[in-house]
Amino acid sequence: MKTNLSRIASFASGIAMTVVGLSVFAENTPPNIVFILADDLGYGDVQCLNPDRGKIATPAMDRLAKQGMIFTDAHSTSSVCTPTRYGILTGRYNWRTQLQKSVLYGFSKPLIDKDRQTVAGFLKQRGYNTGAIGKWHLGLDLPMTDDQPIQGNNPANIDWKGTIKNGPVDRGFDYYFGISASLDMPPYIYIENERFVGEGTATKAFNRKGPAEPEFEAVDVLPMIGKKAVEFISKQDASKPFFAYVAFTSPHTPILPSTPWQGKSTLGKYGDFVMQTDAVVGDIVDAIDQAGFSNNTLVIMTSDNGCSKAAGITKLQELGHYPSGHLRGSKADLWDGGHRVPFIVRWPKVIEPGSISDQLICQSDLMATCADIIGVSVPEGAGEDSVSIRPALSNQPIVSTRAGVIHHSIGGYFAYRQGKWKLLLARGSAGWTSPTEKQMPKDSPIGQLFDMQSDPGETTNLYDSHPEVVEKLVSQLTSDIERGRSTDGPPAKNDVEEIVLWKNAK
Incomplete structure (x- = not known):
């Protein structure tokens, strides 16, 4: 009887170890x-x-x-x-x-x-x-x-x-x-x-x-x-x-x-x-x-x-x-x-x-x-x-070495988003929506700056009133372009020698 019980216990232990093993395998x-x-x-x-x-x-x-x-x-x-x-x-x-x-x-x-x-x-x-x-x-x-x-x-x-x-x-x-x-x-x-x-x-x-x-x-x-x-x-x-x-x-x-x-x-x-x-x-x-x-x-x-x-x-x-x-x-x-x-x-x-x-x-x-x-x-x-x-x-903060996200339009115009701020290196939509770049008055601000937290509809241009924010974002965007990467790591190379930042001839 002891022998049988011992075998049963050993068998059960083996099954348990197998189940645990499968569980760990499934988890990973x-x-x-x-x-x-x-x-x-x-x-x-x-x-x-x-x-x-x-x-x-x-x-x-x-x-x-x-x-x-x-x-x-x-x-x-x-x-x-x-x-x-x-x-x-x-x-x-x-x-x-x-x-x-x-x-x-x-x-x-x-x-x-x-x-x-x-x-x-x-x-x-x-x-x-x-x-x-x-x-x-x-x-x-x-x-x-x-x-x-x-x-x-x-x-x-x-x-x-x-x-x-x-x-x-x-x-x-x-x-x-x-x-x-x-x-x-x-x-x-x-x-x-x-x-x-x-x-x-x-x-x-x-x-x-x-x-x-x-x-x-x-x-x-x-x-x-x-x-x-x-x-x-x-x-x-x-x-x-x-x-x-x-x-x-x-x-x-x-x-x-x-x-x-x-x-x-x-x-x-x-x-x-x-x-x-x-x-x-x-x-x-x-x-x-x-x-x-x-x-x-x-x-x-x-x-x-x-x-x-x-x-x-x-x-x-x-x-x-x-x-x-x-x-x-x-x-x-x-x-x-x-x-x-x-x-x-x-x-x-x-x-x-x-x-x-x-x-x-x-x-x-x-x-x-x-x-x-x-x-x-x-x-x-x-x-x-x-x-x-x-x-x-998992509802945790993203840990990012990227300072911001770069946006790009059909015409090759750039925008840069960092936190609540969004900078557009364009006067208008830079795309198909009116006003396009050609439709914007020449004396309008050369760029656009929006507070996306309070103004997600991008209605109030703050470009002229926050030059310090514009300068900071342009500097970071330029760095992200020239380094060949926007994340931490060794500098990389773009496939082209020159990337024109301002398409509207600043």
Whole structure:
């Protein structure tokens, strides 16, 4: 009897040790990371962020916020798409590259240098499966039938059966499915890994005319992105963490809600398209939950910049919907409506449901945050403008060596945010909203200074009355540019010799 009892006790002890071991393993298991990036979704387009002046129903994003955390002061690195995507995936501001203003197009060359570490490559090296689904818009080396450069939007020398180089699968992703740029930029054809899906033998125009795969239709792309994202998540298992970067083409132009969504809102096609975008967010989150990944998956839902004028902002406002919420400006602008974006995170293992953070963050912070979460340092020569927001997820202050956040407009104009102060090196919006730079009187202050704490709508320019603040912020911005980084560390090099600080010829 003693022998049997001894064996039982020994067996029970072994089970207990195994359970403890599994518990410790589970506790230290790196989280899955799903980064969902909408295209031109304004801060005020999400109902829970704009309850008083938002008229579009967004139940999926609202539910995500209830289950997780809202960041009320989160910013894209630019107020237009290509620069923002560069910042997200590299942890580095785009204006450190050759892209000093505007965006790339569907046939553009790669913006991310082959030696530049990306978030995907960083995580892949540390055991993650990595997948990108949706809009790339960071340039590709497309296969050619000759050695002549690609010209215009309808080139005849693309080799549709050739191998695409220096795209997502050469920048850290194990798998890619999507399109080369925005949905209004040819070529209109899907890409899977390094190959075109079909051939661009037709010609179509979704705002811009160019080569297209005969069966490719813009209205099908958002549902396809959702489907492929769900498929990628469903193929994963608990033995290995995964990183999914899901970049929507919506609600960017062409604004084409699918038939089931047409007429769902009271705000026309844009409202319908936002509702469909929200539903795809819901599909992706549901896939995470149904696969049993919810507790240890960090989901980030955000947008690449503010709402576009193409949405018909004036008409939307007449109907009671304000896409920028309480903020001034929209896509392309230096005012906050151009780059303060929805930023909703869920990680049940860590984040308290229904929490809110007012801390200032930037989308370039993804790389440092991922490094912090898995307990390693950002590699040398990478993530020069990235700060970990991991403490904020636990309602703790972010410890940052970055003095401030740099904003950038479509025209390459700079702004600098530090604490409550925001300095714009521009007279007007520096983008598409009136008054633009050309519309501002020449005798107006050359810059703008706002107290974002008391004046988040940027209505009262304090540039002339607080010269000491202006001087301090200009000095810090200049240092952040010239050092090649805005965080502590050895000086880095920008990719260009000169970066023009004042675009309005101070």
